[in-house]
Amino acid sequence: MTTVAAYAAPAAKAPLERTTIERRPVGEFDVLIDIKFAGICHSDIHQAQEGWGEAIFPMVPGHEIAGIVSEVGPGVTKYKVGDRVGVGCFVDSCRECGNCKAGQEQYCVTGGVPTYNGIGKDGEPTYGGYSQNIVVDENYVLRIPDGLSLDVAAPLLCAGITLYSPLKRWNAGPGKKVAILGMGGLGHMGVKIAHALGAEVTVLSQSLRKQEDGLKLGADHYYATSDPKTFQELQGTFDLIVSTVSAPLDFNAYLTLLKTQGALVNVGAPEEPISLNLFSVIGGGKTLAGSMIGSIAETQEMLDFCAAHGIGSEIELIEASEVNTAYERVQSSDVRYRFVIDTATI
Structure with missing residues (x-):
């Protein structure tokens, strides 16, 4: 066992320390990764505050991990010391x-092991990326291409x-x-990726405050949802809406924006249940769906x-000591x- 420094929440809703x-x-098949950068995902906050249910404490959040391989087990064939790698939301499965x-x-039905707030196959709690290093089975490690800087690549392991x-x-x-x-x-990555895929991209945001950013990142149109x-x-406009919002929405209203047989896919996960009139889906043969991260192969394809x-x-690069302020700013939508x-500051 190796002792490493980390930032952890000692209890639900407690400041990280x-x-x-x-x-x-x-x-034998493990990779030791010296973590260089760790993204802060809204999921980290939900879990550290037990917004999604009972959690394991102390908790070291972080599932957007980018770093350098510093040691490999004797059976490892996919990676070598010095490789640029990443780890996402899970570190094992059945x-x-x-x-x-x-x-x-990512949809393992019997033994998925999350990167943190989970129990590994050794029976011990898993700890995430707000730390100096991590040990992961090679099959759950991703290769970060040379064309991506590690700091801006880290959030791709979840948000991307x-x-x-x-x-x-x-x-x-x-x-x-x-x-x-x-x-x-999440949303700004959706704009970039959808634009790169060649779609006509519209941002639906509560206000026009980030309109200039959205258009620069690849959006063709930008609308405020606070405006009736x-x-x-936009009624009947879209083939696909991807919702990144982690607060309850009026899905009946958003479903009216879809074309016939269009789809509204949720990747944001509100803590509260939603209300739905099923005629909003039946009328027009529409789909209300969900999606959770991606497989290892698809994550590599994405990178x-x-x-x-x-x-x-x-990104906004911060020192580890600023993590609690960063959590507050995420909850206030004050981050771009x-x-x-920068895990060198842990």
Whole structure:
């Protein structure tokens, strides 16, 4: 076991503080990664505050991890010391269920192991990326292409794949009208990726405060959802809407913006239940769906796509001591557009 410095929440809703954690020895198929950068995802806040249910404490959040391989086990074939790598939202799965065998490990039905706030196969809690290093099985490590700087690549391991997966699945591309609902850490990646895929991109945001940014990042149109005229003007417009919002919405209103047989896909996860009139879906044969990150193979595809198109996250680089202030600012939508911790400051 190796002792490393980290930032952890000692209890639900408690401020994060500097501490130390134990990392397991490097096993036969393990990769030891010196973490260079760790993104702050809104999911980190939900879990540290037990907004999604009972959690494990102390908790070291962080599932947007970018770093350098510093040691490999004797059986490792995919990576070598010095490689640029990343780790996303999960670090293991059962490898035996139908979803795992189909290459959809993110939907493992029996033994998925989240990067933090989970229990590993050794029976010990998992700790995430707000730390100096991490040990991960090589099959759950991603290669970060040379064309991506590690700091702007880190958020791609959650925010990037969370948007890339539904955009690809619902065929965003030339001739398709796509709306990204919410212009935050997830939404700004949706704008970049949908634009690179060739879709006509519209941002639906509560206000026009970030309009200039949205247009610069690739949006063709930008509308304020606080204006009732938006819903009148855009009725029946979109083939696909991807909602990144983590607060309850009037889905009945947003479903009116879809074309016949259009889809509204949720990647944001509100803590509260929603209300839905099913006629909003039945009328027009519309789809209300969800999507959760992506598989290992699709995440690698996303990283390669982003490198090929020069896409990284828009970030604010912070020191580890600023993490609690960063959490407050995320909750106030005061970040453009992803906080990334320089882990050298832990």
